[in-house]
Amino acid sequence: MSALPRRGLNARQAETVERLMAAGLDELRAVGHEALTVRTVAQRAGVSPATAYTYLASKNHLFAELFWRFLAEDEHEPEGSGVVERVQSVTRHLARRLADAPELAAAVTPALLGRDPDVERLRLRIGAELVERFRAALGPDADPVVVETVALAFSGALLQGGMGLMTYTEMGERLDDVVAVIMRGHPT
């Protein structure tokens, strides 16, 4: 079943979905992504498990959807005069937001590795959104390879954060240096 921010949900269904999303986020913060089960989310949302599975293709889909909403609700304009500062403002901002929702960040990384079609869709959107932010910071004439390098480094940081090798707070600081290294020798 594919689902969420798709057109064709009536008011009642939309309400159900919102309750599930809110419950999912609460449950995630409360017990973490390993202990979370679709059935407890359904219960918290005041909905039957069967209904939850009407809108959620899988646990991974829930996490991906929550992360997508988390990312989409966040408007951020790159700040700073130099390109390096602008890119750093983006990575630092993202890292700060992740640090505010570490359970979500930890949940989404493995979730996006899933094979469900619904995850696939969101994965592409999330990836595109991140690349878009880096491109916006780098400017329209940016070397595509530089964009890709920054995106890869950020993905890598996400992975290492998910592994617990660094906190999401450290992530911001480390990426500052990493971005500086990548951009060294890239004008504007």
Next chain:
Amino acid sequence: MSALPRRGLNARQAETVERLMAAGLDELRAVGHEALTVRTVAQRAGVSPATAYTYLASKNHLFAELFWRFLAEDEHEPEGSGVVERVQSVTRHLARRLADAPELAAAVTPALLGRDPDVERLRLRIGAELVERFRAALGPDADPVVVETVALAFSGALLQGGMGLMTYTEMGERLDDVVAVIMRGHPT
């Protein structure tokens, strides 16, 4: 239960472990990591599920262990005269090996995100081994931030490979460019 390349296995136990590992790899290539179950691995190894769980803390642990062996069995010296070429020879070599075992590569990324203590141990070892290879290619006086940047970019590529956003063959080519960008302006 912690386990594998630990001292304290007698010949019989070591033999059982080897059979499990070989069966795990076969099963992984045969059905992929999503369909693989510990019980089918046990069956393929000619061992009971209970025995399998004596040596394997979890499915994730199996994947992590297989990947660690895959990495450790591989001796590779960086080649080339310049630093860039040396680093590229490492990333290209790793990408080539991953391309030869895509199921394993796809399995290990989510596996390393697990929380089991056995996964934790292997995660640190695998991370250290990769960093060591980059450091060896970069030379003893390398800027630590450059090492980290290369490592992050590689992790990111692993993640994107695991997501199916790129094949492991493409990974080699893309990392060539990425490494060149990172190293631009870094002497020796």
Next chain:
DNA sequence: TTCTAGATTGGACAGGTGTCCAGTCAGGTG
């Protein structure tokens, strides 16, 4: 107000994970 499409539900289902334990078997020791 009644009807009805369709949202929701309860509950069963097949299959997987990881745990546990009492019982069996095999190989090195005496």
Next chain:
DNA sequence: CACCTGACTGGACACCTGTCCAATCTAGAA
């Protein structure tokens, strides 16, 4: 050769994931 330690086994366990469907609500149309 009989013994005994410890590896291995069978099978039950609790709990999870996702799927399915017949039965039941419920809100808006007629």
